[in-house]
Amino acid sequence: MSLVVMKFGGSSLSTLEKMKHVANIIINRKEQKNKIIAVVSAPGDKTDELVTMIKSLTEKPSRREVDVLLTTGEMISIALLTMTLCNLGEKAISMTGYQAGIVSDSNYTHAKIKKINVDKINEYLEKDNIIIVAGFQGVDINGNLTTLGRGGSDLTAVALAASLCSNYCEIYSDVDGVYTTDPRLVKKARKIDFLSYDTMIEMSETGAQVLQLRSIEVAKKYNVSIYAKSTFNENSGTLITNVKELRRKKMEEPFISGITFDKSQVKFSLFGLPNISGIIAKILVTLARGNIIIDLISQFINSNNENNIVFTVNKNDMLKTKQELKILMKELQIKTMLVNDKIVKISIIGLGIKSDPNIIARIFSMMYEKDIDFEMISTSDIRVSFIVNEINMQRAVESLHNEFKLSKIYNKTI
């Protein structure tokens, strides 16, 4: 008997029919001589519904009470799915985050898991129960209810697998797995069979939405392989695991894994800053104190000996950033501020990028040939990102997808 931790997202649980379908998937896995823990999200749009309810009540809700309310969504799922399983003759039992021993910090609405007391889970597993656990929720050490932030159910699943010394976790959703790019944008996008944690982290960070970023980070830390697949068909999914494991199984990652894009950024340009020491630091510290996170940044001194800085922040922080900068502009005698929210950040991700210096050249030659302007290039070991105007997004992503032949089965060059 081996343990399988499964996770089902809200779109897999939005109707009683779908719940029955999920129950059957669970039963199939159980019958393959497995012990089963299934982590579930709130059904359908339940969480959005609850958030709307809060918004109609107040703009500044007590965050503790937000979490009390939000935890009810997953409780509905565990109760109904467990009933469905019992109804089909299975021995099943539900557990809230608290009952499953999930202890978090007290940072309401995006708490972090501190530890999981697995005694009760083990007790139920030994009695041959299928265990249905409420994702996305925990309790702090004082027994206050907490939630783990959007997508937190993925994290619950991975953390449970890790705590139960399992190195494997299945995440079911309404998509087949991780794609070379968004299939809604590029029809030729292809599902990726294998990915390393690092590549997946870069893809999540830059726009791929299949898995929650923190869950992959935790998976990497505890070496829990994630198999992402669809609830609604039998197609093979995407396995995310460590590089060693991939090589051992001769499941090499492609040269370039995928292309992601992120429309959530807004670009601020400050031109004509007096070239005095510490002025850039002053701006960055001010923004950091305002809890504004800068993503891309570039800075240069022009021929007039003026300092210039361009950076991007999340659109949610646009107003706050504007306010902070307006105060600074007076204080520091900055001439011009431009704000542009019609931009997209495009990222090319692949383990091959570091090992082949020609990649960046190929990317930007192609962009030049296609006459697409780009700026603010940023690179990491396995990623190249840059900004284009949003009207060029589709053309840029499609051209890159073609350039690296991502619609074909990957070449095994690494």
Place this chain on the structure above:
Amino acid sequence: MSLVVMKFGGSSLSTLEKMKHVANIIINRKEQKNKIIAVVSAPGDKTDELVTMIKSLTEKPSRREVDVLLTTGEMISIALLTMTLCNLGEKAISMTGYQAGIVSDSNYTHAKIKKINVDKINEYLEKDNIIIVAGFQGVDINGNLTTLGRGGSDLTAVALAASLCSNYCEIYSDVDGVYTTDPRLVKKARKIDFLSYDTMIEMSETGAQVLQLRSIEVAKKYNVSIYAKSTFNENSGTLITNVKELRRKKMEEPFISGITFDKSQVKFSLFGLPNISGIIAKILVTLARGNIIIDLISQFINSNNENNIVFTVNKNDMLKTKQELKILMKELQIKTMLVNDKIVKISIIGLGIKSDPNIIARIFSMMYEKDIDFEMISTSDIRVSFIVNEINMQRAVESLHNEFKLSKIYNKTI
């Protein structure tokens, strides 16, 4: 500073507007130098909604999982009401049944409260919080979620008052208090100002639906006075307390307190039983083993030396009772079974009934004058009940209401 435990029913919390209204009632009570605990039910028809959801899934749900699902209703109320209070500038905090220390037995869907660990509540009270507690729910000693049965929020409120050594509890609903009879049936029905626990228990048992029966029994046991009033107006309500207290305050109960009726019964008549020893016992034991509760019962031997038995059970048990009796009829050679579900049990309740033997005479003389047939008379210290045909219900209740002048302020004859 004195402690006030308040309880608000679902119809007082069915919209965000009503929540704000309830929040203002709570704030008013707080400003009268009180410490406040408010127990709340699920908003509006939420519990019925959840029950409907279960029914569409399965006829025989896991009772443990039913309770997991049902507890979410009250959690929605505590979160939204607490947010509303915080929003109005109050220091408020929500508590689930578990967090409030409410420990029950493991009898899912109608668990009994075993004890309340009030340490956490006291801690929050000392820090001057308004505490909003989820009614109707608890946990067993193994941390499984339980619910206390319909109307269980009343019980939560009374039990909390008792555990916190308070002898007073306010129960708010959409009616002004307890009436001499149902105002929807008899227009002249009058709200009763004061009632003893015992009278209220009899009224609840026989059909008055303002308060849950068990909550009054607990209130009596721990001597917690209940003040039942409306959420939606300033009219005075009904105070339910002990007789001593009523006398001390010269708040004497009326001679006859009220008239209740119960349409949930069905009458079974078995005629022509062989007069052999133990035959009645055999029937009663069979029904008891089938978990069928008999309410009224009468038995007689006719001139042919045949045994006859007539009894009533709840309509929910009608089919089960029929099945059990059909088996017995063959076995015991019973000739005839009649089933009549067009009946109503009418009860007249008042502390004066025991002390005045003329009461029963007055009741049945009047019924005779009005030409209303009745049968299966049953009496207790403070109650007379009997069965009439349902077509005579309105006339019988109205006539009795007039006979004892219940629409006038009570006469202080006891």
